[in-house]
Amino acid sequence: MSIQSRRERERAEREKLIITAARELAEAEGWEAVTTRRLAERVEYSQPVLYSHFKGKDAIMAAVAVEGCADLAVELRAARTAAPDARRAIAGVGAAYVAFADRHPALYDVMFNQAVPLPFATPQAPPALQAAFGELAEAVRPHAGDDDLGALTETFWAALHGLVTLMRGGRLPREHHELRLGLLLARFTG
Amino acid sequence: MSIQSRRERERAEREKLIITAARELAEAEGWEAVTTRRLAERVEYSQPVLYSHFKGKDAIMAAVAVEGCADLAVELRAARTAAPDARRAIAGVGAAYVAFADRHPALYDVMFNQAVPLPFATPQAPPALQAAFGELAEAVRPHAGDDDLGALTETFWAALHGLVTLMRGGRLPREHHELRLGLLLARFTG
DNA sequence: CACAAACGCTAGCGCTGCTAGAGTTCCAAG
């Protein structure tokens, strides 16, 4: 029993090692630099070992995405609970969301841009993702009025996501960013 | 003179052929199916011919993106001018934008999602892109009040973009789509 | 007709994600 459990523990540790290495590589050089060869070299195992843990590169990216969701949820919660009132709560959460995307572009990309094999808009979605969405919803709630909270939160999220991705893709000028964010918040706080 | 001009014309026709083939292939099977080999086969030339017209695959995608911008501008203009009042104008333009993205996912992707070597948020941006943005701005203008029209248009655009991309990535449930769009419009028409 | 320039081709480089099959290590039963 003990031997088997030790093996399982070592396997889990190695899996965690792969995920961390993938994340670090991606955050340092972007996902196009994360190849199975480089990743294998980094964890000091051969390529096929990766495939004994994950079905493919996509699955590794999905695992990193889940990690990112947990981190995002923590930061959103901190921003929300630190705010003294509802108005500054939604503003703080919005700013925290944008700051997260700005600090972790590769992580954000795999979470919300790239196609990864993860269930999203279903009850089977990763708890970390649901937690992050829940933080957004709590920040939006006081400003929802009679509107459906879920749909309104989704809309607010989409707006933040659009701002973030268009700006990073060079489609929006960076200099208007704060102004745009302010306009968005004004429209969502009545 | 005539011989040279004929050659130039034929070159231009072939370039147009490449762009059209790339667009058709992408719209039919997605950009991951657009390889230089398949594209070359489709236009019935060898691979290196592509590189005598375009610097690389990215440049071909950029050319397709510019075409897409022109198409989008036309559709947005039609939606805006067909509306009887300002409220229905912005609603119509928003719906037209979303419909375009829905009908041409691959085209939309290369226009606003993927990294392509195109100047965007500058005066050097393709006229077609500026035209499309201009249509959005005209639809937003009556609802801008004292807010900066440019920044507000950018914000509205970002919100639409977020709705579109999150939904296609499976991050938002499709069934709430109309509801979300309605909530967004309500927030932008005061 | 001879020549030179323009042009498109074949072949190949270094890379990608992924996998078959060989070889090794390790634990358990005799």
Next chain:
DNA sequence: CTTGGAACTCTAGCAGCGCTAGCGTTTGTG
């Protein structure tokens, strides 16, 4: 203490990718 077998990791390789060097043909000109 030995031995058989399962678990595991490795090397090597496949098909495909974007891209390019360099050869051979075609084409218009003096």
